[in-house]
Amino acid sequence: xxxxxxxxxxxxxxxxxxxxxxxxxxxxxxxxxxxxxxxxxxxxxxxxxxxxxxxxxxxxxxxxxxxxxxxxxxxxxxxxxxxxxxxxxxxxxxxxxxxxxxxxxxxxxxxxxxxxxxxxxxxxxxxxxxxxx
Numbered sequence: 636x637x638x639x640x641x642x643x644x645x646x647x648x649x650x651x652x653x654x655x656x657x658x659x660x661x662x663x664x665x666x667x668x669x670x671x672x673x674x675x676x677x678x679x680x681x682x683x684x685x686x687x688x689x690x691x692x693x694x695x696x697x698x699x700x701x702x703x704x705x706x707x708x709x710x711x712x713x714x715x716x717x718x719x720x721x722x723x724x725x726x727x728x729x730x731x732x733x734x735x736x737x738x739x740x741x742x743x744x745x746x747x748x749x750x751x752x753x754x755x756x757x758x759x760x761x762x763x764x765x766x767x768x
Contacts, residue, residue: 646683652676655725662720663712671708673700681705 647655659675671678681699685692695702712718 645680646687647676647680655679658724659721662717662724664715664717664720673704673708678705678708682709 656675659679673681677700681695682705684699685695685705688694692702692706695705699705
């Protein structure tokens with residue numbers, strides 16, 4: 636019985652990546668620093684997985700890279716403005732496949748703790764009235 640390697644579903648097609656790669660390279664602006672061990676495509680796949688699942692960074696599957704490396708690269712790119720330049724360049728071009736990768740609120744669920752405060756019960760209202768007196 637052959638055990639197959641546990642794989643993660645990929646979202647970026649080869650055709651889509653062929654359009655996105657030059658825009659991403661142009662947005663990065665700098666080649667300074669140590670070269671990343673993870674390709675830009677795999678890095679974006681990890682970010683898409685993260686956004687679609689809403690999971691904590693630490694739950695990133697190992698097939699998509701080390702969670703801390705992905706997180707730190709994401710934060711460095713955010714601070715350097717790479718994301719703004721990348722998305723702006725994709726919007727200027729006719730990149731329908733890349734736009735299909737954008738995540739909207741119908742795809743990403745809110746975290747269980749993001750649902751708000753607990754409902755006030757009758758006993759809580761009575762307690763609050765006593766405390767206010």
